[in-house]
Amino acid sequence: MKKNRTKLLAIGIAAASILAFSACASSGSDSGSSADSSGGAGEPIKIGYFIPGTNNSYVGTNVTAAEETAQKLGVDLEVVSANWDAATQTNQFDTALARKTYNAWLVAAVAPEQACGSIKDAMAAGIKVFVTNQGLCGDDTYTEGTLGFVGGQTLALYDGWFSKIAEDNPDGGKIALLTGPNLNYNTNNALAAFKDDIESDSKFDVVSNQQSDYTTATAFDVAQATLQANPDLKIYAANYAEMTKGIVEAVEAAGLTGKVKVYDFGGNEWATGAVADGTVALSLPMLPYTEVQKSVEELVDAWNGKEIPQVLDLSKELTFTGAPYLTKDNVSEFTAEYQ
Known part of the structure; x- marks a missing residue:
């Protein structure tokens, strides 16, 4: 060979x-x-x-x-x-x-x-x-x-993720979103679903919708500024786990832990641990x-x-109870594929 x-x-x-x-x-x-x-x-x-x-x-x-x-x-x-x-x-x-x-x-x-x-x-x-x-x-x-x-980052999956966030927050409130770089279809899919499921819903007040470079450090800086301007923020979502970590660090630094619900699309080792301890409300893991x-x-x-096959949707590879969404109730059934 x-x-x-x-x-x-x-x-x-x-x-x-x-x-x-x-x-x-x-x-x-x-x-x-x-x-x-x-x-x-x-x-x-x-x-x-x-x-x-x-x-x-x-x-x-x-x-x-x-x-x-x-x-x-x-x-x-x-x-x-x-x-x-x-x-x-x-x-x-x-x-x-x-x-x-x-x-x-x-x-x-x-x-x-x-x-x-x-x-x-x-x-x-x-x-x-x-x-x-x-x-x-x-x-x-x-x-x-x-x-x-x-x-595993199709428009349909992002639509489901934001619909789940909306379902979890029936009273709405101030919400912020942090996504990856421009020109990226994963970013485009996230933004399109956010527009359809969140921005179009009058219960939600979108106070920040920014693109980033996927790093924890940049996410921390963006989130810190957003939280300083909006201390009554209710929901913060990110479409990559390393950015989610930066958001959580900013929430903790602002003394707002437990007041801001954080949502993750990524599900790395850190994020699954954060779901388990309640720091992150929900994660849709990537593989x-x-x-x-x-x-x-x-x-x-x-x-x-x-x-x-022409298409393999990676969300179909997620077989834990309640897939594709990880919560405190099912996170023990999933093992992350990356740190």
Whole structure:
């Protein structure tokens, strides 16, 4: 069996100009399997795993899953980090395409709209593309022409999360939201659901709706300012656990523990502990290891001519009582996949 290779690459901006983007219009589907997915003439698969960054616990777990799964399957995989820069990732795509570095791409985009043209160029050149974490080209999940999609932050899941928050707070009140970066479909899905389920409800007074960089430190600063301006805040929600931690620290520093209900979308080890002790009211956990493990497995299966689903919704992998929502009543049934 071929020896596995895993590398962490940060491919610089190519010196030569590469082909311009093609249009990003595409349609999606949630069922069936992809056609023309197998590799050519027994050619061994070489996967380029394009990832936004590697500097938080979620994406770090993604990388671990990619490397371990590739080793288990005996395939070559290289991790290509964009350091959270959309332009860098675009150049990584175009350089890899021009050099024919990989014959299969696993893509977690920094900016899904901007990535669309490069992805379509790669597919037109015969590269097999599998999408993970968030959709591309205006699609919430599957994009036509790719092999498939695995993710757990769809619009439907965010809609359910905010509906649950509204249900838990029938009297409404002042509410604040902190999400990830702009250009990110996970952020877009959260904001769209928040608008439909919270902003449209007259019981709620939205006093803060800000985007951040997923870090605890930045979340603390944002939350501290929000709480100083709104000491009567009732609800604070964040769509990543490391940001939720920053919010909890700010609530504690303001002496408002027990007065502000905190909601988490992420469910890492810290968040599940916070749910258990009542610091966080509810969490919808994410599965970063399963996300990439399943993505690599399905990509390799498709390469080998096996039929795979177009969409794997990771919330269906949550099997604890009352899934997908963790509360004090069921948190003991769940083990977090990342710190």
